[in-house]
Amino acid sequence: MTTTETPVGHLLRDWRKRRGISQLELASRAEVSTRHLSFVETGRSRPTPTMIVNLCERLDVPLRERNTMLLAGGFAPAYSEHRLDATPMAAVSEAITQILRAHQPFPAVVVDRQWEMVDANESIGTLIADVDPGLLEPPVNVLRLSLHPDGLAPRILNLGEWRAHLLHRLEQEIAGSGDQGLAELLDELRGYPGGAGEQHDPRGIIVPMQFRSALGDLSLLSVTTVFGTPRDVTVAELAIESFYPADAETAALLRS
Incomplete structure (x- = not known):
């Protein structure tokens, strides 16, 4: 596992924009304040692993990219990856x-x-x-x-x-x-x-x-x-x- 140099907030913002969702809409879906979400995206606030997973679920982010975001936030991956013959x-x-x-x-x-x-x-x-x-x-x-x-x-x-x-x-x-x-x-x-x-x-x-x-x-x-x-x-x-x-x-x- 290697970490990414892109801040987790920037990754979350990129996925939000890819999905065509406003900060207000995502904040509502994730049940967090728009202000806090804005702080997370700009790096002024560090999200917990629970919040990262919560936002990823609301954005339908693939599991591989969720692990990438957790690593970017300084946390361990949440999703395993096994070979099919394991x-x-x-x-x-x-x-x-x-x-x-x-x-x-x-x-x-x-x-x-x-x-x-x-x-x-x-x-x-x-x-x-x-x-x-x-x-x-x-x-x-x-x-x-x-x-x-x-x-x-x-x-x-x-x-x-x-x-x-x-x-x-x-x-x-x-x-x-x-x-x-x-x-x-x-x-x-x-x-x-x-x-x-x-x-x-x-x-x-x-x-x-x-x-x-x-x-x-x-x-x-x-x-x-x-x-x-x-x-x-x-x-x-x-x-x-x-x-x-x-x-x-x-x-x-x-x-x-």
Whole structure:
């Protein structure tokens, strides 16, 4: 663990502004005085660890950044961070294994905060067959694998629409987390070819991925699953991306 050189008050102010919340509104949510909150942000008052966590909860700050703010305030991190194969994570790891197994014969993949593949079921092979082996060298970034010209992109029949959907989703995640690594990934993905006619239509109910596989043309809906009320950084940053058939033909092909 290393401390940050940015004062905790400045970090809190930055998150408040990122969320578009006034001092008055945040103070009301956190049940503190506006004057005290102002003093905290300017460094005139040192917040307690309880107050830092309280403000972070009201601002929906990710657990990793909450630990950063506690360190900046001179306090120990409040949230653990374990490897998925660590003993305390046994129940989480088993739950992920069961979800992936139960989702067969439909593809599913587990990703972390940076969209790097943590685990996947066997059916994911239907999507990643024939991609450049270099893109499958760990760590495998799922978004890069999807949109890279040597990845899935040449076989995504609605590439412009699907690409716009993924980029819009990534933009939202960056706005919510302020993650610089994701911002760099977004710049990289925007540089890939295949964006002709891409647009994000907010009126659409859901965007399926139309994919040409060795089994035939597939239409797949993506569903994201996250753990509720996580208290560990690793768990908070995990997501399971599950693909479901969008039509009867796709379901029959995958079950075959």
